[in-house]
Amino acid sequence: MIKLLKSKSGEGYIDVVIVILAAILVIALAVQVLPVFTAKNQLNTFADEIMREAEISGRIGSDVKNKIKDMKDNTGLAPTISWSTSYVSGNKIQLNGEINVTLKQTVDIGFFSFGSFPIELTSKAKGRSEVYWK
Structure with a gap:
């Protein structure tokens, strides 16, 4: 009986099971975290696109609002948007x-049933108006 307990045959099977389990956990973590990087990239593109529309039109009006609506539909994001500028008259x-x-934009990272971890993503864009108003 002691000889059987001291035998190390089969030890490799346990090592393989532990390595596979660790690899599955790493892959599961990556599947939960990678969408956050995708959302950040989409948020940066969102900010750049609406900024370019505001630069071209020289105002924050219906053109920019239509672009925001299109970007919300395309990306599936619904961020809170704040503008900072000095207006000549109106907008x-x-x-x-x-x-x-x-x-x-707030994105949740949930790791199965262990809970939800909200992360706030922020994207900023700067530009200059390209329209001369008389």
């Missing part, structure tokens, strides 16, 4: 006037 921004936009 018009004078030529070379600085425009800042900040987008914030």
Whole structure:
């Protein structure tokens, strides 16, 4: 009986099972975390696209709002958007006037039944108006 307990045959099987279990946990973690990087990339693109629309139109009006609606439909994101600029009259921004936009989106990282971990993603874009208003 003692000889059987001291025998090390079969030890490799236990090592293989532990390595496979660890690999499965790493893959499961990656599957839960990688969508956050995708959402951050989409949020950056979202900010750049609406900033470019605001630069071209020289105001934060219906053109920008339509672009925001299109981007929300395309990306599936619904961030909170805040603008920072100085207006000439109404919503018009004078030529070379600085425009800042900040987008914030909360994304949950849940690891199966262990809970949910909300992460707030922030994306900022800066630009200048390309329209001269008389």
